[in-house]
Amino acid sequence: MKSGSVSPVGTPGVKYREKLRPPLWLLAFIYFLLMSLAISIWASLGNMPGVLSFIVLTALLFMIANRVTMTIEISEDELIIGRAHIERKFLGEVIELNPQEMRLMRGRDADPAAFLAIRFWQDKGVRIQINDDRDPTPYWLVSSKRSEKLKRTLYTLQ
Secondary structure (H helix, E strand, O other): OOOEEEEEOOOOOEEEEEEEEOOOHHHHHHHHHHHHHHHHHHHHHHHHHHHHHHHHOOOHHHHHHHHHHHEEEEOOOOEEEEOOEHHHHEEEEEEOHHHHHHHHOOOOOOOOEEEEEOOOOOOOOOEEOOOOOOOOEEEEEEEEOOOOHHHHHHHOOO
């Protein structure tokens, strides 16, 4: 499973789509933790509860992987990141961030009012200035595997 991928744009009106999936090492670590729980259930309660816990916890891993996958979409008039969306007319300057700049923006230089769509396993991203007087959010900080293409797509559609 790739940790980030750009899907072919098949939905009408969608100009850019990227999915940030959890990396395989993270899923393996979570699965190891879940299976240690299943083994302890098997050891204490027997075969049937052990098999049932194995099945339930394996399904839980797939639910976790699906839940933490973040989708970034850009259409003609809207930027959609997960369940959050904003009209493109309110987007200002887009700054591509290298790993060092992204680390600082996530920590020391962060604004508490900013919208964060970040994944800790992705070290690059973009900072999108918000130009809406009614919205107290100064910017969106977005993790992206292809931050240059994301920035270019936002600028070409403006």
